[in-house]
Amino acid sequence: MSVQDKYETVxxxxxxxxxxxxxxxxxxxxxxxxxxxxxxxxxxxxGQPGSLPVVNRRAIELGVRAALALNCQINERSVFxxxxxxxxxxxxxxxxxxxxxxxxxxxxLFVTLKSGDVRKIGVTRAHFEEDAxxxxxxxxxxxxxxxxxxxxxxxxxxxxxxxxxxxxxQYLRTVRSLxxxxxxxxxxxxxxxxxxxxxxxxxxxxxKEFGTKVELKNINSFRYVERAIDFEIERQxxxxxxxxxxxxxxxxxxxxxxxxxxxxxxxxxxxYRYFPDPDLAVLVxxxxxxxxIESSMPELPRAIRERFKETFGLSDYDAxxxxxxxxxxxxxxxxxxGSANAKMSANWVMNELLGKLNANGQSIxxxxxxxxxxxxxVAKVVSNEISGKMAKMVFEEMFDSGKSAASIIxxxxxxxxxxxxxxxxxxxxxxxxxxxxxxDYLGGKDKLLGFFVGQVMKETKGQANPATLNEIVxxxxxxxxx
Amino acid sequence: xxLQKLTISELLDAYSRRTLKPSEVVQSYLNVLAxxxxxxxxVLQVDTQRSLARAKQLDSRESEIAKLPLYGVPIVIKxxxxxxxxxxxxxxxxxxxxxSPYTATCVERLENAGAVVIGKANCDEFAMxxxxxxxxxxxxxxxxxxxxxxxxxxxxxAAAVAAQMCLASLGSDTGGSIRQPASLxxxxxxxxxxxxxxxxxxxxxxxxxxxxxxxxxxxxDASRVFEVMAGCDGHDSTTxxxxxxxxxxxxxxxxMKNVVVGVARDWLxxxxxxxxxxxxxxxxxxxSAGAKLVDVTLPSSKHALATxxxxxxxxxxxxxxxxxxxxxxxxxxxxxxxxxxYCLSRGEAIGAEVKxxxxxxxxxxxxxxxxxxxxxxxxxxxxxxxxxxKAFTQCSVMAIPTSPTTAFVMGEKSDDPIQxxxxxxxxxxxxxxxxxxxxVPCGKDKAGLPIGLQFIGKHxxxxxxxxxxxxxxxxxxxxxxxxxGVV
Numbered sequence: 001m002s003v004q005d006k007y008e009t010v011x012x013x014x015x016x017x018x019x020x021x022x023x024x025x026x027x028x029x030x031x032x033x034x035x036x037x038x039x040x041x042x043x044x045x046x047g048q049p050g051s052l053p054v055v056n057r058r059a060i061e062l063g064v065r066a067a068l069a070l071n072c073q074i075n076e077r078s079v080f081x082x083x084x085x086x087x088x089x090x091x092x093x094x095x096x097x098x099x100x101x102x103x104x105x106x107x108x109l110f111v112t113l114k115s116g117d118v119r120k121i122g123v124t125r126a127h128f129e130e131d132a133x134x135x136x137x138x139x140x141x142x143x144x145x146x147x148x149x150x151x152x153x154x155x156x157x158x159x160x161x162x163x164x165x166x167x168x169x170q171y172l173r174t175v176r177s178l179x180x181x182x183x184x185x186x187x188x189x190x191x192x193x194x195x196x197x198x199x200x201x202x203x204x205x206x207x208k209e210f211g212t213k214v215e216l217k218n219i220n221s222f223r224y225v226e227r228a229i230d231f232e233i234e235r236q237x238x239x240x241x242x243x244x245x246x247x248x249x250x251x252x253x254x255x256x257x258x259x260x261x262x263x264x265x266x267x268x269x270x271x272y273r274y275f276p277d278p279d280l281a282v283l284v285x286x287x288x289x290x291x292x293i294e295s296s297m298p299e300l301p302r303a304i305r306e307r308f309k310e311t312f313g314l315s316d317y318d319a320x321x322x323x324x325x326x327x328x329x330x331x332x333x334x335x336x337x338g339s340a341n342a343k344m345s346a347n348w349v350m351n352e353l354l355g356k357l358n359a360n361g362q363s364i365x366x367x368x369x370x371x372x373x374x375x376x377x378v379a380k381v382v383s384n385e386i387s388g389k390m391a392k393m394v395f396e397e398m399f400d401s402g403k404s405a406a407s408i409i410x411x412x413x414x415x416x417x418x419x420x421x422x423x424x425x426x427x428x429x430x431x432x433x434x435x436x437x438x439x440d441y442l443g444g445k446d447k448l449l450g451f452f453v454g455q456v457m458k459e460t461k462g463q464a465n466p467a468t469l470n471e472i473v474x475x476x477x478x479x480x481x482x
Numbered sequence: 483x484x485l486q487k488l489t490i491s492e493l494l495d496a497y498s499r500r501t502l503k504p505s506e507v508v509q510s511y512l513n514v515l516a517x518x519x520x521x522x523x524x525v526l527q528v529d530t531q532r533s534l535a536r537a538k539q540l541d542s543r544e545s546e547i548a549k550l551p552l553y554g555v556p557i558v559i560k561x562x563x564x565x566x567x568x569x570x571x572x573x574x575x576x577x578x579x580x581x582s583p584y585t586a587t588c589v590e591r592l593e594n595a596g597a598v599v600i601g602k603a604n605c606d607e608f609a610m611x612x613x614x615x616x617x618x619x620x621x622x623x624x625x626x627x628x629x630x631x632x633x634x635x636x637x638x639x640a641a642a643v644a645a646q647m648c649l650a651s652l653g654s655d656t657g658g659s660i661r662q663p664a665s666l667x668x669x670x671x672x673x674x675x676x677x678x679x680x681x682x683x684x685x686x687x688x689x690x691x692x693x694x695x696x697x698x699x700x701x702x703d704a705s706r707v708f709e710v711m712a713g714c715d716g717h718d719s720t721t722x723x724x725x726x727x728x729x730x731x732x733x734x735x736x737x738m739k740n741v742v743v744g745v746a747r748d749w750l751x752x753x754x755x756x757x758x759x760x761x762x763x764x765x766x767x768x769x770s771a772g773a774k775l776v777d778v779t780l781p782s783s784k785h786a787l788a789t790x791x792x793x794x795x796x797x798x799x800x801x802x803x804x805x806x807x808x809x810x811x812x813x814x815x816x817x818x819x820x821x822x823x824y825c826l827s828r829g830e831a832i833g834a835e836v837k838x839x840x841x842x843x844x845x846x847x848x849x850x851x852x853x854x855x856x857x858x859x860x861x862x863x864x865x866x867x868x869x870x871x872k873a874f875t876q877c878s879v880m881a882i883p884t885s886p887t888t889a890f891v892m893g894e895k896s897d898d899p900i901q902x903x904x905x906x907x908x909x910x911x912x913x914x915x916x917x918x919x920x921x922v923p924c925g926k927d928k929a930g931l932p933i934g935l936q937f938i939g940k941h942x943x944x945x946x947x948x949x950x951x952x953x954x955x956x957x958x959x960x961x962x963x964x965x966x967g968v969v
Contacts, residue, residue, distance in 0.1 A: 088820070
């Protein structure tokens with residue numbers, strides 16, 4: 001038994017997801033990433049004296065959708081609170097958030113692990129928050145961009161239900177996927193629209209109390225989250241093994257050095273002095289409003305998975321793979337539309353396309369083959385216009401060149417010959433040229449059928465439809481019997 | 483008759499008879515202001531060019547008088563309220579060079595109605611104070627006696643009206659900051675129901691208590707300013723959607739007859755001398771005009787001061803965090819780390835009284851103390867609200883002195899914050915309850931200093947409140963402001 005096996009890790013995650021609203025949470029400035037610094041600002045989001053926040057109803061609707069996607073209960077009444085701290089990218093000196101009374105809580109989601117096992121992870125709560133601005137440190141000075149200040153966020157807090165970095169990574173991927181399905185967040189970790197903090201502690205297996213937790217902040221990719229957690233578990237176990245105490249800290253992940261580094265100790269932790277924001281009334285999400293949001297909810301992966309099984313006859317596994325990401329499910333459905341064959345489409349998307357994309361480290365959005373083009377290719381296989389083998393060649397070329405199936409087939413003269421009138425004269429000619437083989441075949445060597453088919457394929461450069469060709473060869477050879 | 487003697491209603495009459503032009507009136511008020519202000523220090527900024535340019539524009543809009551309820555009325559705005567292009571210091575050094583990038587909703591409505599801003603009024607720093615001695619730009623003097631304070635925090639607004647530097651002014655009232663200086667300066671001051679007037683553009687002191695209101699020479703004038711600026715505002719979620727009556731129309735039929743006035747004797751305990759005597763005389767006068775008096779009790783109001791000095795500093799500690807020397811306003815020039823920059827900027831540019839309240843609030847909101855202070859204070863606040871609700875089942879308005887004393891001598895209470903805080907003993911509970919109150923001059927003490935009578939109304943029932951105050955004015959009779967030139 002290794003040292004690590006004596007311990008159990010406990011992980012809880014906090015996700016900050018920016019909501020895809022047109023405007024900010026409490027003012028009418030545009031919510032947009034990538035504009036010139038400090039161009040999307042006004043008296044409210046720059047904290048000018050006398051300015052007041054007014055709630056953006058659209059942000060509430062998207063937040064409720066997010067919470068519903070996470071199976072959270074929606075609270076009819078919730079309270080905005082001020083989280084007080086000083087920082088240059090926080091112009092008011094406080095962040096409007098929710099504290100004692102969040103708008104949603106008691107959710108859960110199911111996470112599929114590498115092993116195929118499914119784990120249920122609790123979601124403690126989801127609450128509204130406004131984003132802060134962005135500071136960048138240049139030389140000895142710092143620059144503040146307030147375009148992001150006031151962008152609406154939902155903060156999603158998990159239960160401490162995860163036990164290793166893989167579970168944590170899968171939890172994050174699932175949350176991201178659900179938010180994208182619900183069309184509330186684009187999940188772009190690089191641009192910071194989906195961010196994660198992790199709370200990690202270790203304890204001896206079987207211990208009832210949690211160990212002292214360490215908070216990891218600002219990790220901007222799933223891989224880094226997993227690596228940072230692994231590093232942190234190792235660091236904590238080593239300290240305990242050395243007889244040292246874990247202190248409550250906030251640490252950051254340095255992706256260049258592959259280590260976590262101390263940001264601050266608990267005694268330097270902020271006392272945020274939360275209290276209800278007197279500028280904002282109690283947020284009421286009454287039943288009619290909640291129901292109208294529910295009814296506008298885009299279809300979630302659970303429902304799509306069931307639909308795929310029912311209407312397309314897919315296995316649970318296939319339906320699961322094809323609904324892992326919203327874009328993939330949409331892609332698959334478009335392929336089915338173009339090919340009119342759900343099962344064959346599933347095979348092509350999962351085996352050929354995902355295989356190639358994974359090998360190249362690409363996502364479905366980056367596929368060089370569009371869903372329509374792939375649908376058209378599969379349709380040609382379905383209608384026997386080309387053989388499966390040829391289709392694979394065409395697929396390779398489509399993937400490399402981005403050209404459509406039709407243009408490749410035409411360019412290479414690859415369309416399949418399926419009509420008897422074209423094939424029969426070729427078959428007859430082949431039969432005529434090979435009397436010995438004909439005699440042997442008729443004498444009982446059935447296997448020679450393949451020889452004739454092969455010869456015809458050679459003549460037609462492989463374009464003959466194999467099934468039709470088989471029939472014709474048999475018929476012509478039987479004709480020789482007389 | 484001197485132009486300065488005209489009230490708003492008389493001035494509007496003169497305008498519609500076309501015997502006066504806004505530019506003449508504004509010029510005349512600017513002249514008085516220029517003459518008296520060096521003594522009184524009531525106004526911190528004038529912009530003669532800007533104000534006259536606006537007045538001249540109005541000269542050419544004579545035909546629109548009927549649509550402009552404050553046509554050509556010169557007003558002064560407390561310096562914690564933003565008017566685009568004007569300064570907004572809130573009486574603090576930390577905002578000494580701050581120019582307003584936008585206009586407060588209340589001022590925008592007054593300007594749209596034809597009012598002309600002619601100055602920004604001095605005030606206690608961030609509206610914290612009862613004497614106007616806590617301004618970074620010097621104390622304001624009382625026009626009735628320049629050795630005395632004008633009250634606070636809207637001391638500049640009250641003094642400007644009393645000294646006839648303007649026809650009306652805006653103040654803000656968090657615990658009595660309109661009514662107490664109105665009382666000490668012998669003018670009318672109205673604190674509307676919380677949520678009646680937008681707070682957008684008003685530098686927040688305690689957001690759940692702050693309310694903007696007018697100071698003017700009489701109830702009609704105050705009602706006119708009030709009815710123009712009241713009502714729901716899309717920029718302030720705490721404003722009410724209730725419709726705003728035309729208060730000045732309602733005043734036409736106002737009467738004292740059968741008005742039931744509640745008097746809370748338990749609250750009055752400790753008030754003596756001329757204030758008490760004048761208050762009792764005012765009650766008799768109301769009765770003689772047909773009002774009925776009824777005794778009510780407000781048992782929780784004795785906790786109002788303690789409650790207020792938890793809630794207001796808590797909110798202030800958060801509201802004032804934005805004045806950090808980073809984005810605008812004063813920044814310490816000492817080279818320093820980020821943390822030092824905060825401490826030095828705030829340390830150098832924020833005054834002692836404001837620091838005291840920030841510290842009080844920061845402490846009371848800290849983890850471990852929140853329940854004992856902030857939460858408990860809010861529970862007491864509910865009790866105070868319930869007391870008023872109960873009292874108002876027996877009466878339609880209540881009466882109480884506005885301030886336990888007349889204007890005190892400068893420096894008299896400066897070293898004793900508790901004595902200073904007690905100046906607001908009759909005004910604080912009204913803010914905690916969120917209901918409206920108005921101070922009307924009701925007499926003078928032996929020294930000739932004005933005494934204020936406060937009427938208190940039900941939630942959003944400013945109509946009854948103003949009608950009663952207006953009727954009282956009629957039975958009280960003529961009220962003269964201190965003579966020009968005496969100053």
